[in-house]
Amino acid sequence: MAFVQQSSPHAHNARPTSRVMLWVIIAALPGLLAQTLFFGWGNLINVIWCIAVALASEAAILALRNKPVAFFLKDNTAAVTGLLLGLSLPQFLPLWVSAIAVISAIVVAKQLYGGLGSNPFNPAMVGYALVLISFPVAMTTNWAEPAMLWKGAPGFGETLGTIISAKQTAVDGWTMATPLDEYKHKIATHTAEEVLRHPTFGTGVARGWEWVNAAFLAGGLLLVVLRIITWHIPVAFLAGLTIMSLAFGNNADQYAPVTLHLLAGGTMLGAFFIATDPVSAATSHQGKLIYGAGIGILIYLIRTWGNYPDAVAFSVLLMNFAVPFIDHYTPPRTYGHHKPRRGLASRDQG
Amino acid sequence: MTQLWNFSGGVHPAENKHQSTARPVRVAGIPDLLVLPLQQHIGEPAEAVVNRGDRVLKGQKIADVTMGMGVPIHAPTSGIIENIADLPVPHPSGMNDRCITLKPDGEDQWLPLSPISDYRGMERDEVLRIIREAGVCGLGGAGFPTDIKLRPPRDRKVSTLILNGAECEPYITADDMTMREQADEVVAGLKIMAWILRPERCVIGVEDNKPEAVDAMRKATEGTQIELAVIPTKYPSGGEKQLIEILTGMEVPSGGIPADIGVMCQNIGTAVAVARAVFEGKPLISRIVTITGEAVREPGNFEALIGTPVEYLLEQAGLEAERVSRLVMGGPMMGYTLHTTAVPVIKTSNCVIAATAVELPAPPPEQPCIRCGECAEVCPMGLLPQQLFWHSKASEFEKAEHLNLFDCIECGACSYVCPSSIPLVQYYRYAKGEIRIQKAEQLKADRARERFEARQARLEREQQEKEQRRKERAKAAAEAQAKKQAEAQNASAEGEATDERAAKAALVQQALARKKAKADTAKTDADVPAGETPDIPDLEKQLAHAQSKLATMQGMLDDAKAQQADNVDKLERAVAKNHDRVKRAENALADARKQLANQTESQSTD
Ligand code: SF4
Ligand code: SF4
Numbered sequence: 001m002a003f004v005q006q007s008s009p010h011a012h013n014a015r016p017t018s019r020v021m022l023w024v025i026i027a028a029l030p031g032l033l034a035q036t037l038f039f040g041w042g043n044l045i046n047v048i049w050c051i052a053v054a055l056a057s058e059a060a061i062l063a064l065r066n067k068p069v070a071f072f073l074k075d076n077t078a079a080v081t082g083l084l085l086g087l088s089l090p091q092f093l094p095l096w097v098s099a100i101a102v103i104s105a106i107v108v109a110k111q112l113y114g115g116l117g118s119n120p121f122n123p124a125m126v127g128y129a130l131v132l133i134s135f136p137v138a139m140t141t142n143w144a145e146p147a148m149l150w151k152g153a154p155g156f157g158e159t160l161g162t163i164i165s166a167k168q169t170a171v172d173g174w175t176m177a178t179p180l181d182e183y184k185h186k187i188a189t190h191t192a193e194e195v196l197r198h199p200t201f202g203t204g205v206a207r208g209w210e211w212v213n214a215a216f217l218a219g220g221l222l223l224v225v226l227r228i229i230t231w232h233i234p235v236a237f238l239a240g241l242t243i244m245s246l247a248f249g250n251n252a253d254q255y256a257p258v259t260l261h262l263l264a265g266g267t268m269l270g271a272f273f274i275a276t277d278p279v280s281a282a283t284s285h286q287g288k289l290i291y292g293a294g295i296g297i298l299i300y301l302i303r304t305w306g307n308y309p310d311a312v313a314f315s316v317l318l319m320n321f322a323v324p325f326i327d328h329y330t331p332p333r334t335y336g337h338h339k340p341r342r343g344l345a346s347r348d349q350g
Numbered sequence: 351m352t353q354l355w356n357f358s359g360g361v362h363p364a365e366n367k368h369q370s371t372a373r374p375v376r377v378a379g380i381p382d383l384l385v386l387p388l389q390q391h392i393g394e395p396a397e398a399v400v401n402r403g404d405r406v407l408k409g410q411k412i413a414d415v416t417m418g419m420g421v422p423i424h425a426p427t428s429g430i431i432e433n434i435a436d437l438p439v440p441h442p443s444g445m446n447d448r449c450i451t452l453k454p455d456g457e458d459q460w461l462p463l464s465p466i467s468d469y470r471g472m473e474r475d476e477v478l479r480i481i482r483e484a485g486v487c488g489l490g491g492a493g494f495p496t497d498i499k500l501r502p503p504r505d506r507k508v509s510t511l512i513l514n515g516a517e518c519e520p521y522i523t524a525d526d527m528t529m530r531e532q533a534d535e536v537v538a539g540l541k542i543m544a545w546i547l548r549p550e551r552c553v554i555g556v557e558d559n560k561p562e563a564v565d566a567m568r569k570a571t572e573g574t575q576i577e578l579a580v581i582p583t584k585y586p587s588g589g590e591k592q593l594i595e596i597l598t599g600m601e602v603p604s605g606g607i608p609a610d611i612g613v614m615c616q617n618i619g620t621a622v623a624v625a626r627a628v629f630e631g632k633p634l635i636s637r638i639v640t641i642t643g644e645a646v647r648e649p650g651n652f653e654a655l656i657g658t659p660v661e662y663l664l665e666q667a668g669l670e671a672e673r674v675s676r677l678v679m680g681g682p683m684m685g686y687t688l689h690t691t692a693v694p695v696i697k698t699s700n701c702v703i704a705a706t707a708v709e710l711p712a713p714p715p716e717q718p719c720i721r722c723g724e725c726a727e728v729c730p731m732g733l734l735p736q737q738l739f740w741h742s743k744a745s746e747f748e749k750a751e752h753l754n755l756f757d758c759i760e761c762g763a764c765s766y767v768c769p770s771s772i773p774l775v776q777y778y779r780y781a782k783g784e785i786r787i788q789k790a791e792q793l794k795a796d797r798a799r800e801r802f803e804a805r806q807a808r809l810e811r812e813q814q815e816k817e818q819r820r821k822e823r824a825k826a827a828a829e830a831q832a833k834k835q836a837e838a839q840n841a842s843a844e845g846e847a848t849d850e851r852a853a854k855a856a857l858v859q860q861a862l863a864r865k866k867a868k869a870d871t872a873k874t875d876a877d878v879p880a881g882e883t884p885d886i887p888d889l890e891k892q893l894a895h896a897q898s899k900l901a902t903m904q905g906m907l908d909d910a911k912a913q914q915a916d917n918v919d920k921l922e923r924a925v926a927k928n929h930d931r932v933k934r935a936e937n938a939l940a941d942a943r944k945q946l947a948n949q950t951e952s953q954s955t956d
Binding site for chain 1: 357358361363364444520591595601603604605606674675676677678680682683684685686687688689703705707710712713714715718719720721722723724726727730731732733734736754757760762763765766767768769770771773775776779
């Protein structure tokens, strides 16, 4: 008899990466639904388009790199990168700009660094930051005005037509600045009360945006409950942002209030879906807390004193830089040892 | 209520224990042939004390360890020693090893036994000797000789004695059934060990997924000082270090032993073996083995004689041979696969899983690590499995060692959860093996270097002595000459009576002296052409190098022969080649020496 020879353990209970990624996609659906309800078809089209481009460019570059295409495509990681970009890019962004974002994310940020697992930076955020710097006008003027889908907002066809056509003039009537942008620019010359009269804020925190953020929060909590992600990064992220805005922003006539920071812009999407990308985040629990808090604090700094209205992409990328450093200083203590062993082999033995 | 601590990490694999607890322990009976490996535990292999054809009685000692650490092996039944040969033994490598085969005669006739009813009146050493003579070793893991373990270092007082009934590996129920059916013997054995060690605290740790065992143990320990701790089910809570942490909150220092913190762990089965050795005078000749898996129709536990072929037990459990895809000795988390069902049950065999392909499917292909950190989350030792993997794969062994690779208990929790299906433990075993080899080679190289240096010093000394002798000879020669000259001059100075012969001699002497002076200047000026001077130190270095290389190759060859590795041929060729090289170097050196000696000789006698 010939028996299978195998090294232990013989049992496995891994959730394969592909299934983890599938859960991420599922958990993002409430957010996508809310975006569609409040901002029209833009994000949905973006998401479909970005996923398609992501898969195509991943397949192409894998083939170029002589890697098994089907094997890697099945891990769903490219689809998630596409999804995250589709969710974060402005609703009326021209197709070709989003394509550039996706291709640079997959080809440059991921595959040129060695593919899955080897990229030091969050690919989606590399793509986002690239187009934000290269096409600042397109990236800031294409946000949809919050409107219920069923109340005269541009229909699917109109939206698609706008996104496909290079002419951006048609969209003027349907777009506006994001609430964070609006607040930041107006507060210099107006009181908070005056600023908040702008229709983008509606009656709550920021019309539409608050629901989108709530939906991403719900999806994110699902990921935590399913143990797809741990709570450390999102909690530290939100805590960092909250503490900063409480410390500096208690005067609403000067800085955006904490509610706006938490519920406008890409906050929840960033906290639960983007910062938690395992490949480019810190690994230990302690490291994750530092990493998440760092992102939260940087977001506040950039939103408040930087040149960009939203700052998730830059903050995540900046903290990606810090990951090796954080990991270096936050190893767990091994059983039976007094201290964690930091640093490399040449350093003193702890 | 005993206070419990938690250990970090751990996983909850499917337990799969109910299959083998449905029936009481069955007695497997006597197979046609028993195979008793001479090495059943860590330490020295035993040596046979019987010969082919001997008739032995049940319980008779058939092999013993006289030098070093180990315990004897006893005949599990009466019969004839059929052979002593190399046969397949249960080992991850699937190797063959020396075994005694015993043909049972069916009479199952015991040797006269000498049970002891009151060990308390005896010397402790005497009881330890009885335990050793009964061949008792740990029945849980590596099979450490129990009598040695029961003698902790003199400066270490064992204050807590733990009986490990956690049995956290899926599938295995041998300890569970032992506790259910032999609770009194378990407690009796524990009491003997406690009497030897005099601890302040005795705890039996049982996972809460064995309520029947807990009940049985509760009854058996009623009215005693023994604590029964029911611990949460989590793998690997039965790992010695983890159980100690759960029950005492203390950690065994890295590189140390539990006795360093005043703790000792013993296995359930070991306690029973100790009780039987003392109260019944019976040696360890049988144990309880779980036979389970979906490829057997009637999984369960068997009281099997040591030496019973696995095949025999599988048959009794109703093996469906065509369904087995993987045969695991031990549990699914840490056990190893068997190559053949011919291997026997040994003292440390607790479980055999005959698994179907559906039950334990082949793992999916390995994917890149996505740094998800799952592995670190579940590691009970607080290691960074991902980094260990990374360094092991890149052969950066110092870095892996620095990250405490050797603290890894190979529990497999990290591999179990890795979404990329990376066989992490396999990488750690590889890295540990490589580091051990490197260290052994380093040691060998150091020894070779020492030998080389010693040799170098000796050669230098010899050279100096030679030089010294040469100088002395030259001095003596010069003195003799001077004396002769002086005599000749004296003779000529003696005037008229000039001795013709003496004058002639003086002339010759003078001529010789002139010539020598000339030769000396020539030597300092022109010297011998450089190319012709053999570079002795250089040649010596070459020779030493060749010799050390030969020594290394020889060592490797010996090792390879001992392990019956398949590169023996290649190594033999390499050794032969190096032999030649040494010969050549020696010849070259000898030639060079001769040449040099000739030159000096000719110069000095010129
Ligand atoms: S096998 Fe080693 S590294 Fe993996 S979880 Fe167990 S102790 Fe940790
Ligand atoms: S569990 Fe596997 S994929 Fe995740 S960090 Fe560990 S080794 Fe990498």
